[in-house]
Amino acid sequence: MQYQRLKTTAGTLTVPVLDTEATSKLSITWHWAASSYTVTKYQKTRYHFVIDKDGHACHGVPIEKNLDNKNQRRQPGYAAHVLNANSNNIGISAAAMGDARESAARRGSYGSWPLTKEQIASLIEVAAQLCYCYRLPVLPTRVLGHEEWDSIMGRPQDRWDVNCIPHLDIRPHLNSDGGYDSTNYLRQQAQRRVAELAQPDDPAQREKQLAAFSSFVTFHDQAYAAQFPVETIRSIKQLRQQPPLGEFAREDLPVSEQ
């Protein structure tokens, strides 16, 4: 297994170099640990990354332990962070929300250890960096909150992370498409960050790229996808076929056709 370092605003992350077989199956799940702000050893056995109060991302379980594809089987000690959906699923968790309750959050009360602004920024940053590195589109079926494994993917979880964003007072609100306002916001911001990583020096290109990604962020099914221009679909397919890492050409990420 080879590794690469990602310089992120949440700290330097060491992650495995993966082939397209592996990256095509990846998903990312956002959590909170239902804990105080203290990052514990236990949390580091449950998630791949745990984010402290100040937004620093601590390494937990190595990502490769959760891979399950023809090159590698899921290994003992994998991160069990979602019920019945841990294969190829990367878990990013914020140490927070210990005594928070969903019913109270609906009224604007978030407990003793509400998610901090810095934690939210790093949940977005780590997901975006992984999406860019592994060419993972920011789809609601691929980048989602823990609870959305139930509301979008139909796998009951009995959890409510990450259904609110305290400092923005985004309260738990489920949309008809199964996504929450909070995680839709996180995806939107992650998508914005991916565009920035792909086009750091060219705002015009960044906007085009953002438009291409935006086309994909609000739907969950193929029928809906079929409404989009074939070029956009193709660009996402190409995205998935890109080599996992190496020198990034700026054109590598999808740009919608005019």
Ligand SMILES: [Zn+2]
């Ligand atoms: Zn969770």
